[in-house]
Structures are given as C-alpha cells and as structure tokens.
Amino acid sequence: MHDLLTLPKAELHLHIEGTLEPELVFALARRNRLTVPFADVEALRTAYRFDDLVSFLDLYYACMDVLRTEEDFADLVTDYARRAAAQGVRHVEMFFDPQAHTSRGIPLDVVMAGLTEGIRRASALHDLSAGLIACFLRDRPVEEAHSTLDALAGHVDSLLGIGLDSAEVGYPPSLFTEVYRDARQMGLRLVAHAGEEGPPSYVWEAIDELGVDRVDHGVRVMEDSALVQRLQSDRMPLTLCPLSNVRLRVLPDLSFHPMQAMLSAGLVVTVNSDDPAYFGGYAGDNFVALAEDLPLGQDDFVLMARNSFDASFIDDDRRRELM
Ligand code: HPA
Ligand code: ZN
Numbered sequence: 001m002h003d004l005l006t007l008p009k010a011e012l013h014l015h016i017e018g019t020l021e022p023e024l025v026f027a028l029a030r031r032n033r034l035t036v037p038f039a040d041v042e043a044l045r046t047a048y049r050f051d052d053l054v055s056f057l058d059l060y061y062a063c064m065d066v067l068r069t070e071e072d073f074a075d076l077v078t079d080y081a082r083r084a085a086a087q088g089v090r091h092v093e094m095f096f097d098p099q100a101h102t103s104r105g106i107p108l109d110v111v112m113a114g115l116t117e118g119i120r121r122a123s124a125l126h127d128l129s130a131g132l133i134a135c136f137l138r139d140r141p142v143e144e145a146h147s148t149l150d151a152l153a154g155h156v157d158s159l160l161g162i163g164l165d166s167a168e169v170g171y172p173p174s175l176f177t178e179v180y181r182d183a184r185q186m187g188l189r190l191v192a193h194a195g196e197e198g199p200p201s202y203v204w205e206a207i208d209e210l211g212v213d214r215v216d217h218g219v220r221v222m223e224d225s226a227l228v229q230r231l232q233s234d235r236m237p238l239t240l241c242p243l244s245n246v247r248l249r250v251l252p253d254l255s256f257h258p259m260q261a262m263l264s265a266g267l268v269v270t271v272n273s274d275d276p277a278y279f280g281g282y283a284g285d286n287f288v289a290l291a292e293d294l295p296l297g298q299d300d301f302v303l304m305a306r307n308s309f310d311a312s313f314i315d316d317d318r319r320r321e322l323m
Contacts, residue, residue: 004291004301005284008322010091010308011084011272013216013239014283015135015165016115017064017097018275019080022048028066028075036066048278053197053248054167056278061100068106070114077118078125083276085126087284090322091314092130095163098148099137112155129318131160133191136179138164138171145179153186160313161189163216164206168198173205180210189213189313191239197250200224207236214238214311219245221267222258228265237268237311242290243281244274254293263300270308 022044029036038044044063050056067073077094084092094115101111119130134152136145152159162183164176173192180190194206196217203221206212207230218238221227231238240259245251262269271290276282281289287301309323 002284002288002291004287006086006088007284007287007301007305008088008090009271009283009287009305010093010312010314010322011089011283012093012214012237012270012308012312013241013272013274014080014084014092014094015060015097015275016076016080016094017067017100018060018279019083019277020063020067020076021079021277024076024079025063025066028068028072032066032068032072034066034068037062050248050278056248056275057167060275060278064100065104067101070110070117073111073114074118074121077115077130078121080276081118081122081126081128081130083282085122085128087282089283090127090129091309091312091318092128093133093160093313094130095133095135095165097135097137097165098152099140099144102148102151103140108151108155112158116158129314131313132158133161133163133189134159135163135165135193136176137166138173138176138193139167142175142179145176146182149179149182149186156186156188159188161191161213163190164192164194164210165216168193168196168202172198172202174209177209180212184211191216193217195220196245197248200227203227203231207231207234212236213313217241217245219250219258222261222265228267231268232266235268237270237307238262239270239272239311241272241274241279242286244279247279254289257290257294259290260294260296260300263296263303268307268311269304270311271304272308 193216
C-alpha cells in the first residue's frame with residue numbers, strides 16, 4: 001500500500017453530505033421508504049460526472065434528500081469515519097449545510113443530534129477526533145444566514161466554527177460580513193470557500209472583510225501575486241482539494257494543479273477531499289493522486305500533512321497526542 005495513503009493527516013475541507021456514497025443513498029432510501037430516481041447503485045454512480053460546481057451541487061442537494069432521521073446523519077458520519085481512518089485521517093473538521101436540511105423540513109436539532117452521535121461513535125471506533133463547521137449557503141438570501149446563525153446559537157458548544165459554501169460566482173464573501181462579525185462574537189472560528197471558481201478578489205474579501213482563519217480552496221490565488229505575498233506573510237492556511245478541482249473542471253487535469261508553485265511561494269497548503277463520494281477519492285487518495293501527477297517529493301507531502309495539523313482548530317490535548 002502507498003505510504004502516502006496512510007500518512008497521518010488532518011482533514012480540514014470535507015462536506016459530510018459529500019461523503020454520501022451511492023450504496024448509502026439506496027440503503028437510506030429503503031429505510032425511509034423513499035424512491036431514488038436512478039435504477040440502481042451503478043446508474044447513480046454513473047451520474048457522478050460534472051461540468052462545473054453548479055452541475056455537481058444539483059445532484060449533491062438531490063441525493064441528500066434521503067437524510068431524514070438522527071440515525072441517518074449518524075450513519076453518514078460513521079461510514080465516512082471508517083473510510084477516512086483507513087486513509088490516515090486522525091482529525092477531521094467537517095462541514096455541514098444546515099439550510100440544505102432545514103429548507104426541506106428537517107429540524108436543526110435532528111441534524112445536530114445525528115452528527116454529534118456519529119462523531120461520538122466514530123471516535124470510539126477509530127483513532128479519530130472530529131469537529132463540526134456549519135456552512136451558510138451563499139446562493140440563498142443573506143437574511144437566511146442570519147436566522148440560521150441565530151438557530152445555531154443553541155448548539156454553539158457543538159460547533160468549531162462557521163463556513164461559506166455552495167455556488168460561488170456572483171456571491172462574494174462581502175455579502176456576509178455582518179454574519180461573520182456576529183459569529184466571531186459568539187466565539188466561533190471562521191472559514192470560507194473562496195477562489196475555487198471565483199476570482200482572487202473573493203479571497204481578499206474573505207481575509208479582509210470576513211476575517212477568516214483559513215481559506216477553503218484558494219486554488220486561483222496564484223493569479224494575483226500581491227495576494228500570494230499577503231497569504232504568505234499572514235501564514236494563512238489554504239485547504240486545497242485536488243481531485244475536486246479536476247472533477248469540477250476547475251483544472252483540465254492534475255498536472256495543471258499549482259501545488260508546487262504554492263509550496264515554492266511558502267504558502268501553508270493542505271490536501272483535502274471536499275466531497276469524496278462524488279469526486280473519486282478520500283484524503284489519502286488525494287495525496288496519492290498528487291504524487292502520481294506532480295513532481296513533488298516525500299518532504300513536500302510530510303510538510304502538507306504537518307500543515308494540516310498546524311492549521312486545525314484541534315484542542316491542545318489532542319494536538320499533543322497527534323504531533
Ligand atoms: N464548493 C462549494 N460548495 C460546496 C462544495 C464545493 O466544492 N461542496 C459542497 N458544497
Ligand atoms: Zn468544499
């Protein structure tokens with residue numbers, strides 16, 4: 001087995017709803033007496049092909065309709081945890097999309113109870129710690145993000161922080177400046193997707209207006225040398241997702257990935273899986289794919305794995321255990 005597959009690592013960019021494998025879609029549909037508009041697992045897996053971020057999001061939101069009960073959310077986490085632990089993931093900070101569930105009638109309490117129970121089971125079964133980051137859907141009204149944050153206030157002890165995801169272009173981070181200010185006052189950590197399909201100006205807004213602790217993706221930052229300089233001097237972590245960028249056609253193939261240039265520029269880069277069920281690989285698979293397609297050395301991978309622990313919001317006791 002490739003040692004990069006099992007190299008100990010933290011995963012900092014993982015949408016738990018994006019770990020929904022076709023087998024689990026069908027199993028949960030059966031349990032909840034729902035019909036899936038695909039003939040079988042293979043037909044659904046074949047549909048996991050995308051032209052861009054929005055074409056992926058259409059299927060991503062459709063599939064998560066099978067998630068109905070606490071037990072469904074708990075099973076989603078334990079299935080992911082088994083796969084991640086087998087690929088060296090020792091700590092994960094998982095995104096979830098509260099509005100994608102509340103908007104279809106699933107109460108936030110059900111989502112939170114299921115996810116936290118899944119984390120409890122996963123950490124009992126594996127050498128894996130985990131935390132939750134609630135993401136706002138940037139393509140829904142800003143007022144809804146405010147009311148979602150109000151609802152999350154009742155669960156603040158179960159959260160590490162907040163993030164921003166969904167369709168990026170046309171929805172700049174600055175729309176959410178007040179939401180982020182309020183979340184900071186609640187003691188939450190702040191991250192945001194920026195510079196995946198959107199321009200470098202969105203990354204400037206994420207750091208200067210939202211005040212993020214990490215930038216999610218940022219694969220386009222190399223287009224702006226002043227931005228690279230700023231990220232380097234701030235030691236701002238970037239959570240890159242190589243296989244996602246290829247599957248969503250942000251890059252023609254992995255040989256175009258700017259990882260080497262980012263490392264040479266002294267950026268704090270990490271390797272993550274984003275939506276592994278949809279994009280063809282978990283965290284370790286992303287390390288292996290980079291090694292196959294880019295002239296990176298073992299030292300680079302060891303550095304990226306160390307960055308993942310350094311850039312995490314892990315507590316001090318667990319950090320000492322892991323590093
Ligand atoms: N980008 C934006 N939103 C998302 C993604 C992504 O890669 N995955 C799930 N929601
Ligand atoms: Zn993402």
